Amino acid sequence: MRCSIKLAYLLLYNLLQFSGTTWIFTNMTARLFFFGRGAQVDIFYSVGLVMSVCQLLSLLELFHIADDIEKGRLLPRFIQVMERNLLLFVVFVGQEDFQSQCIVCVQLYLWNILQLLRYPHGLLCLVSSPTSATHWGRYTLIIPVYIASVLAEGVSIWQALPYFDRGMHSIHLHTTVNVRYLLLAYLPILAIASSVTVSFMLKERKQQLDIWNKKLKRK
Template sequence: MLSFRLAYIFSYNLFQFCGHTWILANTIARFLTFGQDALADTFYSVGLVMILCQLFSILELFHIADGIEKARLLPRFIQVMEKNALLIVVIMLEEIQSKPVVCALFFFWNVLDLLRYPHELLCVLDKPSVAMLWTRYTLWIPLYVVSVATEVVTIYQALPYIEPTPSSNNSSAAPAQINLPLVLMLYLPVLALGASVTVWQLLKERKHHLGKWSKKTKRK
């Protein structure tokens, strides 16, 4: 049973690593080939694989809850939900899919995941690398802040294309209006609060893991 769990979590992390590597390599290759013209086609080129990777990332919440992966549930929940929520907005709005900010958003998301999943693979193999450990818990934090700022810009650019939609109402009165732009505007402070909590938790994890590695090195 234990070997099956290890094989499963290794396969999951390998799948995510390969998926995000393909997305990032495809994005960079298209940009080097077609220049700025490639920015408008980023979603159409890699959007499906990105959606699959982000949908599968929901499984990580169950991994942590089940104890397969040792990590804090709250920051991971915030990271997974904010990405999937923003993807829904991008998928809904064809006008925003060709914006350069979507290319920037996908770029930062993939760089962040390619800093994390190799570290997770080495941990599963019980062969942690101090370089990967330092990268995972040091470079990851400022890049995460930049990615959240990109998410804010994406939401801001999507606002002009969103119109209030009528909600279902069985009464004879006029249907109520759901003000989606207002909902997104209210989501922005929630996003900022969630990102602050995530950074705070990541700083605690960084102190714990790097301190643990330092003590282990001194004993040797």
């Protein structure tokens, strides 16, 4: 009974994330196809709410791994989830004037490609067995896409800095700290954290492809 509830929950979670990600990707692609570069002006406005919900839901994945509901390494997943939520809610949502920039559109595309490589594979693992294409995408193609995503995150933060200067945004702790300096300090942290994540992804790729090759030999 417990196993069936766990399976149903994971199926529902992965299906929700896959549906949301597919909707965002399709919506963005259709807008760019019909309106060209002019679509980027309001593209975040059109998909931002669904994107925010999907990213907030991704926080549940940390509890999945911590509670052993889902197999995976907690540290790299934590890094990926937190870096996206920080950029999305502090920079993209926090700076409406910045939302029309081209890098925002690029960033959303890369994030959604990453999710489209993950969630279909997760669904197939729950109901049957993933295909060679989805398995390759999940553990091989995802690595260069993730690296490109991190580079785009760095560019997004760098390009957003002047917008924080104009708005004089600040966070009150014991003293007033300008968000601009927090974002600048975050850039080297992003580089180190993403390097750790890539090393984990490469190890995971080797392990999974070894398992996959053994399964193929048995067949």
